[in-house]
Amino acid sequence: MEGAGIQTPGATAARYSYLFPIGYSNSSECGYCRQTRSGYSYYAIATSLTPAFYQKLVDRCWRRSGSLLYRPNQKHSCCPHYTLRLDSTQFKPTKDQRQAVNRFNRHIVGETYVRDAARLHPRSRAEVRRRHNVFDLVERIHEPEAELLKSPPSPDHVFTVTLEPDTFTEEKYQVFENYQRIVHREPPDRISRQGFKRFLCGSPLTRETMTGPDGTERQLGSFHQCYRIDGKLVAVGVLDLLPDCVSAVYFLYHESIHWLNPGKLGALREIALAREAGYRWWYPGYYVHNCAKMRYKIEYKPQYVLDPEDLRWYLLDKEALALFDTGHYVCFSGRTGDQREETGAPAVMNSIDTESSPKPAPPPLPAAAQTAAPDPIKARETDQESGGASPAEEDQEEDEDDFEDDFEDEDDAFLLASNMPGIPSLEEMRQVDMDGLVLRSDFSNNLIVASHLVIWDTEDIAQFGTLKSRIAELVAAVGPDLIGELCIDFRKRSS
Structure with a gap:
């Protein structure tokens, strides 16, 4: 029997991340400069993501907007995106950042309390001297909290x-509505509970805990960091907590606290979380x-x-920043002998948020991902047992319910024939063994x-639009090194 001897996932099915391939497509409008047909990205829909798998995607230029995952082509974009x-x-806070924390803390506790x-609780001379000479971010950021x-x-x-x-809660939505309408000046007809749910609630990331090298437990998954003053929710930081980072998804606040620099305070608190909880990196x-x-x-x-x-990764110093002004597309790995991480010296290649913490609106779905299609998968004699571990069902908005495997739109292209940085070529993908992919x-x-699919041995990955080429693109x-952690999820979204 073909495929015999391959181990079934059984109880290990939960280790997979479940992705549906949409394809390589031109976005309808840029969220930064509003230019139409602004550049190509590869898109996929995540049904379920392990935090470890998503960490690897983020470290390969991916980001998510709700359950929509996308990896932009920096060479073919009006506004190139860099992670x-x-x-x-x-991290050492600047004078302005330190002042923002101290100003907020004094507002919360009040001058009378300080005096x-x-x-009633005098500090020792040594403690006063230490505080004068050292600004401990973790200590100061927690200082005004009621329980401390x-x-x-x-x-x-x-x-x-x-x-x-x-x-989703109505309390969170009211802050979101106020933020989008007042701070971002979004028209009311473009703000909805469904949009808030799709964009910032119900993440496909699974929620887990892990034990760090120091023995402390860290939470993993998607969370809302909720800020309340006198019991009223005034700000929400939407975070993805991954094995090695705190990834900032969005930050929103009520306009009544705009004068307190909430965007800056939110960023500093997220950095403090990365430090004190052992995630280390803040994304x-x-x-x-150019934005x-x-x-x-x-x-x-x-x-x-x-x-x-x-x-x-390369250090983003003054020299690196200056290179962004010299070319539309910047590559940091062009020089032989560059030292990475600590002292990266970038090279440029010629190409063909303010205080309110502005972040782009969710990227528009490409035209090829709008409608439904028959399920393309039929197995041969034997399937692998799933072991009962199924990915979480998603409450998708109408335009994400079903997806068509019709990529004939003029703005869709073949990823393996593109010039997208960091992507294997068609010939390199021919050498990748995808037979064991689930x-x-x-x-x-x-x-x-x-390899159990009827069409697997008859289709070629170079045949753009076929099932095998779609899988090869994803x-x-x-x-290719993540094949063992990936499950291609061709189920209808409504299932």
Whole structure:
């Protein structure tokens, strides 16, 4: 029997991440400059993602918007996207950032509390000297929290911060609606509960815990970091907590606290979380050099930029930033002998948020991902048993219910024939063994081995639009080395 001897996933099925391939397509509009037909990205829909798998995707230029995953082509974009990360253990707040924290803390506790607490709970001379000479970010960021304040006296306000599941509540939506309408000046007819749910709630990331090298447990998955003053929700940080990073998805706040610099405070609290909980790295999202509203991200140092071609990290120093002004597309791995991470010296290749923490709207789905199609998978004699571990069902908006395997739109292209940085070529993909890749279909409750498909030996990955070429595109986009962690999920979205 063909495929005999391949081990079934059984209880290990939960280790897979489940992705549906949409394809390589031109976006309808850029979220930064609003240019139409602004550049190509590879798109996929995630049904279920392990935090470890998504960490690897983020480290390969991917990001998510709800359950939509995308990897942009920096060479073919009006606004090239570059992944950044900051080392929280090396971070030193600037004077302006320190002042923002101190100003907020004094607002919460009040001048009376500061004066009376100094009398009732005096600090030693050594402690006063230490605080004067050293700004401990973790210590200062937690200082105004109600549960940590000494009493008496009583502070002017009760401030709490909680890490909560990324579920929808009306309380969160009211803050989102106010933020989008007042701060981002979004038209009311473009703000909806369904959009909030799709974009910022119900992440495909599975929620787990892991034990770090120091023996402490870290939470993994998607969360809402909720800020409350006197019991009222005033801000929400949407976070993906991954094995090696705190990834900032979005930050929103009520306009009534705009004067308190909430975007800056949120970023500093996320950096503090990365440091104290052992994640180490803080990912602020994409950096878009020609978008002035993104410049706030580089105010936090030291940051590193991910090179799109060798997928290694390079220090984002003054010299590196200057290179963004010399060419549309920047590659940091062009010089022989470059030192990465600590002292990366980038090279340029010629190409063919402000305080309110602005981040782009969810990228529009490509035209090829709008409608439904028959399930393309039929197995041969034997399927792999799924072991009962199924990916979480998603509450998708109407335009994500079903997807068509019709990629005939004029703005769709073949990824393996593109010039996308960091992607294997067609010839390189021919050398990749995809026979053991597992798939999921509406036709079976079991996982299917790719080599068991009727068409597997008759189709060629160079035949654009065929099932095998679609699978090869997704494998190339995520990386052939991740085949063992990936399940191609061809089930209908409504299932």
